[in-house]
Amino acid sequence: MPAHAHALPLDAVTEQAIDWLVRLDSGHSNDGDQQAFAQWLAMAPAHSAAWMDLQQRLNQRISPALSQLQADGHASPSVRALSTAAGHRPGRRALLGSAAVALFTAAGGGIWFNRRMPLMAWSTDLHTGTAERRRFALEDGSDLLLNARSSADLYFSSTQRLVRLRAGALIAQVAADALRPFVVQTAQGTVRALGTRFMVQQEQGRTLVSVLEHSVQLAPGDEGAGIALEQGSSAWMQSDRVEAIFATRVDPSAWSAGVLEVHDQPLADVLDALRPYTPAVLRVSAAAARVRVFGVYPLDRPMQVLQDLVDTLPLRVRRWSDLVVYVDVRDA
Known part of the structure; x- marks a missing residue:
């Protein structure tokens, strides 16, 4: 057993x-x-x-x-x-x-x-554990880079190349194939490759898409006309709409190099990015979640990142063994 x-x-x-x-x-x-x-x-x-x-x-x-x-x-x-x-x-x-x-x-x-290896991941074709980034070579010559605690299923046939992202994030480097479109599907819709390289990140209730090379076509939900997204652009896809990200944003695919870039983002976003890199369960108070953060941090050392934040921001960290870490604002 x-x-x-x-x-x-x-x-x-x-x-x-x-x-x-x-x-x-x-x-x-x-x-x-x-x-x-x-x-x-x-x-x-x-x-x-x-x-x-x-x-x-x-x-x-x-x-x-x-x-x-x-x-x-x-x-x-x-x-x-x-x-x-x-x-x-x-x-x-x-x-x-x-x-x-x-x-x-x-x-x-x-x-x-x-927390070290998501139990649901064992039933998927491709998966990564906590703090693990891994590149997978596909049979068509494409490759997928999966972020930590990510999982996906493959549905390749003579007429399609479909990747169903179950959790986490991936970067697809797509090989040309005029007869078989390359599509990444999430809970909110589909991302069809019109070029070669793009990132898809499944989040709670929405999907983040960033085009690294050429362009993709987004189709929220099961039906509807696609929406083109060009190189250098990002957008949130929900089941009924696509919202382009117009504000200046750090590289959302920086995790592929093992770093987290944040520029005036709430601490809640930082913890969301760190969670796949630690077996500990991270919790944050409502007040601490709103604290704005700047900087470039190493994803592979999440506890050091938390210590750096405590050293530079009005925050405190409490731990219960190695299981639960709680971030709160520091008492005045």
Whole structure:
């Protein structure tokens, strides 16, 4: 049986659990947050089931982790409360509570595994893991460079060359073939090569397209006339429209050289670019997400990038083991 057969994927419920962990231990939580957390636990069977599953998987590691946290003086009041609960008979509340602490010690489990290699990627034709950029040579002479944590499927036949981008970003260097068009498909539409080199990046609810050489034709949704995009231009494609990017913008394909270029962009964009390069789950407060950032940063050293930002901007970083990193504004 594969080592990841029983791994816990970083699904929506686990994401919510991590957000609750950060929120309750951020130093800004109040009684209202505690009540909201209790409501979240009771809101759906899947929530309590996720907590129970974590507790069952990692129960043997909870007590040592709590003891170490307290011995080092890092345990927050919420963690100390969980420790007290875990010390009594294993009732439902104690089981649910101790599972929250399991998020501290999940580095050897499925969450950590999924952060290193997305579980969904194993079923795709081409994929990359965390902090991995890789070039793939295709049978037609074209090649694809995939960014970290990216995945794609290939559908090549005698009449078409279709690449379906599932996640992440790619740069296509397209070989000429008059009989078979080269098309990259995302959740929002298609990008048809009219030249040789372009980038496509799948994001939440939209697709970023940048033309590096010649031109492409964008077609949002399943139907509709295509929209030409020329060399040096970029655009956001949504399922019902295309929005050209007119403002001066740094090279969105700079990741191919292992760097991140930002020019007066919000910190939220920086963290989005760093996430594929670290197994840690990155979270950011609303205030910190709006902080404007300038500079050129190495993608392959994401924790150093965060430290550089802390050194130059009014930010602070908190860590829970190697699993969760939380960026907030520095207290005045």
